[in-house]
Amino acid sequence: xxxxxxxxxxxxxxxxxxxxxxxxxxxxxxxxxxxxxxxxxxxxxxxxxxxxxxxxxxxxxxxxxxxxxxxxxxxxxxxxxxxxxxxxxxxxxxxxxxxxxxxxxxxxxxxxxxxxxxxxxxxxxxxxxxxxxxxxxxxxxxxxxxxxxxxxxxxxxxxxxxxxxxxxxxxxxxxxxxxxxxxxxxxxxxxxxxxxxxxxxxxxxxxxxxxxxxxxxxxxxxxxxxxxxxxxxxxxxxxxxxxxxxxxxxxxxxxxxxxxxxxxxxxxxxxxxxxxxxxxxxxxxxxxxxxxxxxxxxxxxxxxxxxxxxxxxxxxxxxxxxxxxxxxxxxxx
Numbered sequence: 005x006x007x008x009x010x011x012x013x014x015x016x017x018x019x020x021x022x023x024x025x026x027x028x029x030x031x032x033x034x035x036x037x038x039x040x041x042x043x044x045x046x047x048x049x050x051x052x053x054x055x056x057x058x059x060x061x062x063x064x065x066x067x068x069x070x071x072x073x074x075x076x077x078x079x080x081x082x083x084x085x086x087x088x089x090x091x092x093x094x095x096x097x098x099x100x101x102x103x104x105x106x107x108x109x110x111x112x113x114x115x116x117x118x119x120x121x122x123x124x125x126x127x128x129x130x131x132x133x134x135x136x137x138x139x140x141x142x143x144x145x146x147x148x149x150x151x152x153x154x155x156x157x158x159x160x161x162x163x164x165x166x167x168x169x170x171x172x173x174x175x176x177x178x179x180x181x182x183x184x185x186x187x188x189x190x191x192x193x194x195x196x197x198x199x200x201x202x203x204x205x206x207x208x209x210x211x212x213x214x215x216x217x218x219x220x221x222x223x224x225x226x227x228x229x230x231x232x233x234x235x236x237x238x239x240x241x242x243x244x245x246x247x248x249x250x251x252x253x254x255x256x257x258x259x260x261x262x263x264x265x266x267x268x269x270x271x272x273x274x275x276x277x278x279x280x281x282x283x284x285x286x287x288x289x290x291x292x293x294x295x296x297x298x299x300x301x302x303x304x305x306x307x308x309x310x311x312x313x314x315x316x317x318x319x320x321x322x323x324x325x326x327x328x329x330x331x332x333x334x335x336x337x
Contacts (some may be wrong), residue, residue, distance in 0.1 A: 067150035068126035073157025079103035087305020089322035113161035117227035184235040189227030205232040206297025245282025
């Protein structure tokens with residue numbers, strides 16, 4: 005009897021620990037003056053699904069945000085993983101948000117090591133995203149020069165593929181938890197067209213190592229990636245705003261490094277530091293580093309499961325992304 009009680013107690017502790025690291029409460033969906041529709045579009049011989057959010061105050065020539073989920077996730081999840089913040093911004097600022105659904109919860113990005121269904125079955129996700137952007141911009145009279153991509157993990161790597169193979173689809177991209185792949189682990193990273201890029205990376209990301217190296221886990225290999233800063237430098241060199249290799253922090257537009265403490269206390273956990281190349285140019289590259297941050301999309305509306313690592317209580321990646329593109333728009337006027 006005592007042995008049985010001990011076994012039961014041990015199992016209960018294991019279950020409690022499992023619940024503690026995996027459980028993350030879904031935030032309540034906000035009540036907004038938006039129309040949320042679930043639809044599909046025919047691409048080749050496949051029907052591809054998506055969720056579109058259209059505000060009541062939409063004006064002609066508004067922007068479009070394309071928000072891509074990570075692997076083992078879906079479009080519905082991405083709404084609350086980003087804290088519904090894109091939808092709140094859409095209702096307030098008057099733009100359209102679309103959450104495309106990856107094939108069997110995955111995207112066919114450039115990484116050769118992944119075992120995702122989209123890669124294994126050769127799914128043409130570039131064609132899907134292009135067809136979706138064309139359909140929505142025409143249907144709602146949106147500005148084709150203000151189509152922006154926001155991606156998380158596998159979704160962020162899909163945005164890198166878009167820059168390589170369809171660079172004119174997005175006016176700017178925002179990537180979360182996704183360092184650029186090394187050439188040895190990629191079959192399509194060949195960037196040549198300058199584009200504004202924003203990166204959000206955590207220093208304690210167990211799947212996407214901040215310092216570079218082997219990404220993923222034993223059962224989920226994701227290839228070799230550059231460090232977060234080397235990823236930013238790679239984009240900055242394409243954009244023509246990186247300094248000499250001996251001092252890669254130099255900003256060749258402003259003539260001095262641009263480093264800003266955005267949130268928290270310098271050097272402390274959950275602090276956020278911005279390193280920017282090309283500030284004031286039309287093609288800046290921003291790297292937000294979350295001290296102690298994990299494999300998450302930092303925002304104050306949703307706490308990711310603890311197994312994914314920590315976030316920051318005072319930094320919102322979706323809001324920072326929107327501010328980034330708004331600054332780009334103002335700089336062109």
